[in-house]
Amino acid sequence: MRDVSGRTAFITGAAGGIGLGMARAFIAAGMRVAIADINADKLAAAAESLRATGAEVCPVVLDITSPAAWAHALEAAEAALGPISVLCNNAGIGQGRFPDGRPIELAEMPEALWHLVIDINVHGTFNGIRAAAPRMKAQGGGHIVNTASMAGLVSPGGLGAYCASKYAVVGLSEALRAELAPHNIGVSVLCPGGVRTDFVASSAERRAATPGAEEGMAQPLATRADPAPRMDPLNVGHRVLAAIRNDDFYIITHPEYRGLVDERIAAITAAFGPSAQPGYIDPPIVTDRSRNPEYARAAARGQEPSHG
Ligand SMILES: NC(=O)c1ccc[n+]([C@@H]2O[C@H](COP(=O)([O-])OP(=O)(O)OC[C@H]3O[C@@H](n4cnc5c(N)ncnc54)[C@H](O)[C@@H]3O)[C@@H](O)[C@H]2O)c1
Helix, strand or coil: CCCCCCCEEEEECCCCHHHHHHHHHHHHCCCEEEEEECCHHHHHHHHHHHHCCCCCEEEEECCCCCHHHHHHHHHHHHHHHCCEEEEEECCCCCCCECCCCCECCHHHCCHHHHHHHHHHHHHHHHHHHHHHHHHHHHHCCEEEEEECCHHHCCCCCCCHHHHHHHHHHHHHHHHHHHHHHHHCEEEEEECCCCECCCHHHHHHHHHHCCCCCCCCCCCCCCCCCCCCCCECHHHHHHHHHHHHHHCCCEECCCHHHHHHHHHHHHHHHHCCCCCCCCCCCCCHHHHHHHCCHHHHHHHHCCCCCCCC
16 A cells, blocks of 8 residues: 555554554554544544644544444444544563563463463454455555564563464465455554563553463463563554555564574474375365465565565
8 A cells, every 4th residue: 555645544452552652653653543443542642642732533432343333443444534434453461471571381372361362362363354354455455563562573481472463364364365465455564673662561461460370370471561672663664564555464573583483483384294104295275275375475586675
């Protein structure tokens, strides 16, 4: 979508952090922006700060895990700002860690915490797609950006639920890109490393609002981020804007993780050996069903990502 000026974007998890960074970048490019979040107070403050710059903004309180709430949210945003051309499924939650930095392993994770992470990160993203994609199809085009993470491309121990959820976001985004290409709807998946946001605190807030999320844990989980430096979310927002204009598939903001992704791909490739049934291979009519033409298309473009 080369020409974004005057178009409307709907961004979830936009009361702060990466979502607000996207909102600021989009506004600077002349877009109208609906910002959605479950945290009403923070959302109101974010809307105020954007309006102070003269921007046209529509704040919408939304719990992305509710399909019914999505329908109302999009209607409200479209009534205020016109048809939505860009959807950013960005709201998310982390699985947390202990205050001493110890991660939560899958074997000790409360069931309710697993469900919470999957519900927000996966079902929330699916709900957004189900609500917005049919509208974009009817309009004749658009662009969807799903926020995954580097944790959607590599899975270290101690991040099992979060990685499972973000791998799901990457997987569904890859399928969605193939499905929506014929409808003139681009799909990008954002996979950042560390970004300076209130993610630890906002995730703790959601866990506190969820019965059983920390049940049976020997220690409470951390509510404050460690002080290591992180990327400015506004820079992530500008990169997302450039990716929408360039129809980039994967949005990689942190090139320092390249080696880790290469290691994973090499491990998978190394596992390809002889058939488990000597002499048998799936015929092309079967293997071709697994081909996503968007991989080859992105690779052929050299993916020349917009560094804008
Ligand atoms: N900060 C990082 O280092 C980092 C790295 C990779 C990926 N991410 C991803 O970026 C996205 C944005 O996170 P952030 O870092 O900007 O943190 P953030 O806390 O600023 O933003 C997350 C927002 O999502 C909202 N939210 C949570 N549950 C919601 C729900 N059910 N409905 C609506 N809104 C809900 C929170 O209120 C919060 O405002 C997340 O998906 C996160 O997984 C963050």
